Amino acid sequence: MKKKILKISLAALLISTYSSCVKDSVNDVDLPGNYENGYFVTNEGNFGSGNGSISYVSNNGSVDNEVFASVNSFPLGDVVQSMEIIGDNVYIVVNGSSKIEVASEDSLISIATITGLTSPRYISAVSENKAYVTDWGVNGVQVIDLLDNSITSTITCGNGPEEIVVSNGFAYVCNSGGFNFDNTVSIIDIENDIVVSILEVGDKPNSVVVDENNDIWVLTKGHTEYDPITWEVIDETVGKLVRISNNMIQDTYTFSVGNHPQDLNINSSGNILYYSDGNWSKSVYSFDISDNQLSSAPLISRSFYGLSTNNGYIYGTDAVDYVQNGWSFKYSSEGELLDSVNVGIIPGGHCFN
Numbered sequence: 346m347k348k349k350i351l352k353i354s355l356a357a358l359l360i361s362t363y364s365s366c367v368k369d370s371v372n373d374v375d376l377p378g379n380y381e382n383g384y385f386v387t388n389e390g391n392f393g394s395g396n397g398s399i400s401y402v403s404n405n406g407s408v409d410n411e412v413f414a415s416v417n418s419f420p421l422g423d424v425v426q427s428m429e430i431i432g433d434n435v436y437i438v439v440n441g442s443s444k445i446e447v448a449s450e451d452s453l454i455s456i457a458t459i460t461g462l463t464s465p466r467y468i469s470a471v472s473e474n475k476a477y478v479t480d481w482g483v484n485g486v487q488v489i490d491l492l493d494n495s496i497t498s499t500i501t502c503g504n505g506p507e508e509i510v511v512s513n514g515f516a517y518v519c520n521s522g523g524f525n526f527d528n529t530v531s532i533i534d535i536e537n538d539i540v541v542s543i544l545e546v547g548d549k550p551n552s553v554v555v556d557e558n559n560d561i562w563v564l565t566k567g568h569t570e571y572d573p574i575t576w577e578v579i580d581e582t583v584g585k586l587v588r589i590s591n592n593m594i595q596d597t598y599t600f601s602v603g604n605h606p607q608d609l610n611i612n613s614s615g616n617i618l619y620y621s622d623g624n625w626s627k628s629v630y631s632f633d634i635s636d637n638q639l640s641s642a643p644l645i646s647r648s649f650y651g652l653s654t655n656n657g658y659i660y661g662t663d664a665v666d667y668v669q670n671g672w673s674f675k676y677s678s679e680g681e682l683l684d685s686v687n688v689g690i691i692p693g694g695h696c697f698n
Contacts, residue, residue, distance in 0.1 A: 379451060379452055379453070380401055380412075380450075380451065380453065380698060381451075381698065382403055382404045382405075382698075383401055383402050383403035383404050383698070384401075384402055384655070384660075384695055384696065384697045384698065385399055385400065385401055385402075385412075385428055385695065385696040385697075385698075386399070386400040386401075386402060386662070386673050386688045386689065386692050386694070386695055386696075387399060387425045387426070387427060387428050387437070387692070387693055387694045387695070387696065388400060388410075388425060388671070388688060388689025388690055388691060388692045388693070389424050389425055389426070389690070389691040389692075389693045390423065390424060390425060390689070390690050390691060391667070391668070391690060391691070392423065392424055392441060393423060393441070394423065395420060395422055395423045395441075395442070396420065396423075396690060397420075397421045397422055397423060397424055397425035397439060397441070397442075398410060398411045398412075398413065398414060398420070398421060398425065398689040398690070399411070399412050399413045399421065399425065399428065399437065399453075399689075400412065400673075400688040400689050400692070402673065402686050402688070406684060406686065408686045408687065408688060410670070410688060410689050411689065412453055413437065413446070413448065413453050413455075416448075416452065416453045416454055416455075417448075417453070417454065417455045419455075421437060421439055421442075421446060422439040422441065422442030422444065422446075423439065423440070423441030423442045424439065424440040424441035424442070425437060425438070425439055425440075425693075426438045426439065426440040426465065426466055426467070426693070426694075427466065427467050427468070427693075427694055428694070428696040429467075429468050429469065429470075429696065430450055430696065430698070431468075431470045431476060431491065432450075432470075432491070433449065433450050433451075434447050434448065434449060434450055434456060435447070435448050435449075435450050435453065435696070436459075436468050436476070438465045438466065438467065438468055438478070439465075440464055440465055440466065443460070443462050443463055443464065443465065443482070444458050444459060444460050444462060444465070445458070445459040445462065445465060445468060445478065445489075445494075446458055446459075447459065447494055456494075457494040458494075459478075459489060459494045459495070459496070461487075461495075461496045462478065462480055462482070462487060462496070463480055463481070463482020463483055464480055464481035464482040465478050465479070465480050465482075465487070466478075466479045466480065466481060466506070466507055466508075467479050467507065467508055467509055468489070469509045469510065469511055469516070470491070470511070471511050471516055471535040472535065473491075474490065474491045474492050475488065475489065475490065475491060475535075476488075476489040476491055477489070477500075477509055477511075477516055477518075477533070477535075479502075479506035479507060479508070479509050479518060480499075480506065481505050481506065481523045481524075483499055483501075484501065484502060484503065484504050484505070484506065484520075484523070485499050485500050485501040485502045485506060486499070486500040486502055486506060486509070486516070486518060486533065487499055488500065488538055498538060500533055500538055500539070500540060501540070502518050502520055502531040502533075502540065503518075503520025503522075503527040503529045503531055503543070504520055504521075504522050504523050504525045504526065504527040505520060505521040505522045505523020505524065505525065505527060506518050506519070506520055506521070506523075506531070507519045507520070507521040507550070507551055507552070508551065508552045508553050509553070510553050510554060510555050510561065511535065511555075512555045512559050512561060513559055514534065514535060514536065515532050515533060515534060515535060515541075515592065516532070516533040516535050517530055517531075517532055517533075517553055517561050517563070517589070518530060518531040518532075518533065519550040519551055519552065519553050519563060520550060521549050521550060521551050521566075522548075522549050522568075526548070526549075526568065527549070527550075528545050528546065528547055528548045528549070528550070528565070529543050529544060529545055529546065529550070530543070530544045530546050530550055530553070530561075530563055530589070531543055532544065532592055541592075542592050544589065544592075544593075544594055546563050546565055546585065546587045546589075546594065546597075547563075547565030547567065547582075547583075547584065547585035547587060547597075548565055548566070548567050548568040548582045549565055549566040549567060549568055550563050550564065550565045550566075550587075551564060551565065551566050551607050551608075551609075552564045552607060552608055552609035552610075552620075553609065554609055554610065554611040554618065555611075555615070556611060556615045556616065556618075556634050557614060557615030557616050557634075558590075558615075558634075560588055560589065560590045560595070560634075561588070561589040561590070562586065562587070562588055562589075562609060562611070562618060562634075563586075563587045563589065563609075564584070564585075564586055564587075564606050564607065564608075564609035564620055565584050565585045565586075565587065565606075566584050566605045566606060566607055566623060567581060567582045567583050567584040567585070567600070567604075567605050568580075568581060568582045569581040569582075569605060581602065581603070581605075583599050583600050583601070583602055583604075584599075584600040584604055584605050584606045584623065585597055585598065585599055585600065586598040586600075586606070586609075586618075586620075586632070586639065588634075598632075598638070598639050600622070600639065603624055604622045604623055604624050605622075605623035605624065606620050606621060606622050606623045607620065607621050607623050608620055608621045608649070608651065608652035610652055610653060610654040610659075611654065612654055612657065612678065613654075613655070613656055613657060616633060616634050616635070617631055617632070617633055617634070617678075618631065618632040618633075618634065619631050619632075619644070619652065619654055619659060620632070620652070621649060621652055622643070627647075627648040627649060628643035628644075628645060628646045628647065628648075629643060629644050629645035629647075629649065629652065629659065629661070629680070630642075630643055630644055631644045644659075644679075644680040645659070645661070645676060645680045647661075648663070649661030649662055649663060649674075650662045650663055650664040650671070650691070650692065650693060651692065651693040651694050651695075653694060653695040653697075655695070655697040656697070657677075657678050658675055658676065658677065658678065658683070659675075659676040659677070659678065659680070660673060660674065660675055660676070660695050661673075661674045661676070662674070662688075662692035662693060662694070662695075663692075664690075664691045664692065664693075667690075667691055668690070669690070670687050670688060670689055670690055671687075671688055671689065671690065671691060671692040672685055672686065672687055672688065672692070673685070673686050673688050673692055673695070
């Protein structure tokens with residue numbers, strides 16, 4: 346509910362860290378131009394087809410699909426994973442094309458393409474002129490110079506580095522395992538670009554947020570092993586919700602067997618978490634950070650492909666059959682459906698202005 350924004354100055358980065366790192370690249374900045382009053386949807390597109398795209402949903406409910414391609418007269422590429430706003434630019438992570446497209450925030454006109462990546466997932470600014478990109482292909486974080494949009498170094502983490510947040514001088518990277526296995530979070534000193542600690546949090550950590558107290562919350566999915574012939578579950582481990590404070594694990598909440606949670610998100614106040622339970626129904630649950638146990642009652646009883654939060658609202662996506670255009674849904678914080686719009690193919694996340 347998880348997983349990831351900045352009119353960046355160093356001071357602003359420290360003050361607003363928790364709200365800048367919410368799941369599926371949720372951002373909270375002002376867009377003064379064509380895309381001022383609404384939000385973006387990242388549409389993965391079909392793997393290998395090069396039809397990933399961006400949709401723009403205005404506050405009046407109108408939808409413009411494939412806005413990047415329309416403005417620039419060339420497609421984004423293969424598998425649009427996430428989107429982040431840093432300073433005056435948007436950074437669109439195109440996983441299957443091994444690149445990040447950089448465009449103006451107010452017009453989406455292309456500015457640059459960051460290449461040299463292998464399998465990028467998420468990008469997060471760590472200072473005024475530096476960002477980190479998680480990259481499955483190197484099992485680490487690529488360090489990006491935001492002045493010239495180049496890779497300056499690589500920080501080795503664990504297998505399948507996924508979502509990342511920044512707080513109090515450190516970056517916290519979920520090592521999801523990727524196509525292998527991992528159960529750790531890498532903690533990086535963002536001034537020196539080095540891993541200073543590795544915490545074992547539970548199998549397959551997939552999403553992470555920062556709360557109002559600057560505590561870090563990590564959601565782990567748990568590991569599931571299937572029979573290669575029958576596809577029956579032959580072994581599984583439980584998912585966990587873990588609180589990290591002062592770079593140490595402070596609390597662990599364990600899910601029941603069979604639930605494999607994902608998509609961790611947090612509200613704008615930084616005190617309510619949201620996540621999908623990860624079973625076949627994938628209902629959405631909430632968790633107050635002052636609670637001492639997980640809720641057994643779903644807030645929203647339906648399945649989503651992706652989950653995001655922004656400004657008191659909950660957003661979910663539905664990929665339908667993974668071929669036709671999907672949907673983006675908007676809910677109140679009480680779980681009431683407010684709006685639904687048809688977007689692109691395999692919508693996976695949102696980016697808010």
